[in-house]
Amino acid sequence: MTLRNAQGGIMLGSSMRIAVLGLGAIMGLSLAMGACGRTGLNALDLNAGGGGSTATDTTSTLSGGGDGGGGAGGEGGGAPCGGPTDCDDRDACTTDTCAEGSCQYRPRDDDGDGHAPLTCGGGDCNDFNPSVFPGAAEICTDAADNNCDGVADCFDPACDSAPLCGCTPSPMGENCGNGVDDDCDTIVDCFDSDCAGTQTCGCSASEAGKCGNGFDDDCDQAFDCSDSDCFSDPSCQCQAQTENCGNQTDDDCDLRIDCADPDCAGFFPCTCVPPGVPEVCADGVDNDCDGLVDCADAQCFSSLSCQNCVPEICNDGIDNNCDGRIDCADTACFFAPNCAPLPEQCNNGLDDDNDTLIDCQDPDCANNPFCVLQQANCLSPKLIPGSGTYTGDTTGHISETKGVCGGDAGEAVFYFILTTPSRVELDSIGTSFDSTLYVRTGACNSGAEIGCDDDSAGSNWAARLLFNILYPGTYYVFLDGYTIDQSGGANEGPFALNVQITPNPPEICDDGIDNDGDVYVDCADPDCVTTGACLNCANGAAPGPEFGVAACTDGIDNDCDGTTDCGDDDCSASDYYVTECCNGADENGNGIPDDFNCRCVSNADCPGGQICYTHTAHACGIPCGSYFGEVCPFVAAGSFCSGVTGQCEF
Known part of the structure; x- marks a missing residue:
């Protein structure tokens, strides 16, 4: 074909x-x-196997050096290993263990579900949860994206018919403390006006003492460390610091140093114009644009300036192996006793559960109120119930998607559901930065992109998309920052998304478009057969x-x-x-x-x-x-x- x-x-x-x-x-x-x-x-x-990467056990065992045998009565090779740090091969995609004095290396599969993680070329989007892997059945109540399609629980179409995913009129059947948007108005628990005055949602006098629970305890629209009540909290004081991207110090206490910290993306010395130049191993700059700096770059493993790097020690606050990550933030420490996973806290900048996903990027936070209000990714898109203007702020959002017309900065994600054919017009007029708009259908992360625009609205780099007809279904809208400028930083800030949805528009009989969504165009449409140029145009017969x-x-x-x-x-x-x-x-x-x-x-x-x-x-x-x-x-x-x-x- x-x-x-x-x-x-x-x-x-x-x-x-x-x-x-x-x-x-x-x-x-x-x-x-x-x-x-x-x-x-x-x-x-x-019966041939399907898609998806499966971690196959190809164990390699090394018992020491191989240069020379022992003398009479002696033993050949190097010293046996004494622990896993002796076997560190600096490959995050292998599991390195020491068994009976011998190093063993296996393909990475931390949860034993037979699928390698995304970071190692596999399809497992959460390699610490054995119920999460491509092709798994979606569990609609566990806050995890079980089938790795980018949406979790009731946001996944697979859960459309699940009893717990139905919407119930407020206040009947409302639960104000379960972290779920029960009535599907995109507002969760105590942020929903339906919960006002309930015992669960009584407001505290202050956020102090509750600065890490992910809720607006005093109902002042400020969360945890963003609330002035928490400014003196020790856990918030360091997070309030700005990362200095070139001093080899973890300034903001997120266990990431300089260019390994997402806060430094797009800022000197963490910018790089592809293809770059060969890595210089002691200048604190990602010279070759591979996202790895100095000794964290494989090109520098044999450099004399990196010979002082040693296997990571997981409780000393030092980046021992020079990869830009400290202690439990380092993949080498996933199995260290002091790095046992904790429940993910959704706004502390840390990977609490050691699944390599932080805060609102973690499916565990999909229904967290802080993340719902951010709407920064496909885990927590905001519903567009109809025509209107929708506002927000993308400051600090991390880029997880982009359209064919651009979108390297952070985005805000929306969705709307059409039950009848409709004309849809979108624009970002009123947005404070250079923005792009793109729309996907079916699935948020992987659905087909049906439109993308950068500057067509004609006002301050605003974008505009017009769909003369969209058929019933679910559509995802991304308002994205066009780029990360090397000097000015990311295109981010307050935004406005203007939406005009016109259900069942009338057929226009001479524009070559199926305006009313019935698949018939112009003279082929029954609405047009007796109008104007359509009269007896088919060799004198009625058109069809x-x-x-x-x-x-x-x-x-x-x-x-x-x-x-x-x-x-x-x-x-x-x-x-x-x-x-x-x-x-x-x-x-x-x-x-x-x-x-x-x-x-x-x-x-x-x-x-x-x-x-x-x-x-x-x-x-x-x-x-x-x-x-x-x-x-x-x-x-x-x-x-x-x-x-x-x-x-x-």
Whole structure:
């Protein structure tokens, strides 16, 4: 098959074989994708393993040096190891142990679930929780992203039907102390006006003494160390300091030094313009732009200036192994007794539970009030219930996503749910910094990006996106800072997101757009057949859609759009690849006529055995479960095959 993008440009060529279950002949789906090095699957490949990285035990054992054997009666090799620090190979992706005097190295898999962590090339998004790994069943009440799709608990579509994820009218069924947005208004517990005056949410006179619990105890809209009541608290005094990015000191007590501290991202000497230059091992600068400075960079392991680095000692407050991380913040200390994981506190700048995720970046904090108000990532997006202006502040947000048009600074994340076709207009006019807007559908982190803009609003580097029609579904909106300037710092600060949603807009009969979301365009729309230029335009007949084999082979421009039969987009309907024309013939010899290239509105528009993919491509095809292999990436990028509907879904 030949792939094309949404604008019709040719993208990739591939061959495809499909199998229709129940026809007595089993054929394979072969996607010969040269760029990815994949080979075709056949009917004998059905038990082959799927995607995802699995940590395989390839234990390597070393008992000391190998240079020379012992003399008579002596022992060869170096001294045996006395503990794990003797076996440190400076590779964070191996587990280094000492057993009976011998060093053993195994691929990293801290929770033993058979999947390596993301940082080591695997797919495990939390390698300290054995119930979290790609493909795991989502548990809707454990505050963890079990299936690693970027959303946890009730934010995950997999939990849509879970009893505890339903919304209940306030105040009936409200729980004001469970950390959950029970009524789905994006406001949690005591921040919700429904909880005012309850015993749980009575306001304290002061935040003092409660400066690390993640709640606004005195109801003054300031949390913990951000509240003036906590300024004298020892735990807050150091955090209030600004990290000096070149003094080899942990100024703000977050266990990270200089360029290893996210606070230094984008500031000299922690800036680097790719591709950089070879690393200089004693200047405190990331010369080669790999994010590692001096002795933390593999290029410096043999440098004389780094010979004073030793295995990390996990309780002395010193960066012994020169990687920019101190004690329990260092991956080498994950198993040290004094570094036992604690519950994540969501606003102290520390990785309390040792899962390499800090505060609001940790799924454990998805429903924490502090993180909900920040809406800084896909764990805590803010609901857009309708048209209006939504404000906030991205100061201090860490960049976790970006769009194709930019977005290197921190973002604010929103979502809206459409139940009817709608016209949607978004802009960032009123934002204090150079901003970008981008929209994804289906999934927040991994969904298909359907629009991205930088400066089109024409006002102070504001962005604008217009979608003439969006079909029912869930959409995620990112208001992002365009870049991190080397001298001025990150594009961040107060923002405004202006939203205009118009449900069920009327059809305009001469603009080439499906304005009302019924898939019919202009003269093909029943609303237009008796208006203006649509009157008797189809060789004197009433116009109609150019859907199906009959309309695509009759030589008539049925929908009066200036193109006929196979030249009409409705007869070559795929947005991602065009292999055939909708003419009833199997032109590419794969056993199925037309290959998602007959436009449709319902199953009634499709030939026997095919269904209308109404949730994605609006084209006819065999149910996606009848293919050996993944057909959905070619029907609609980012979608998956639903065993319930037989369609590709977001």
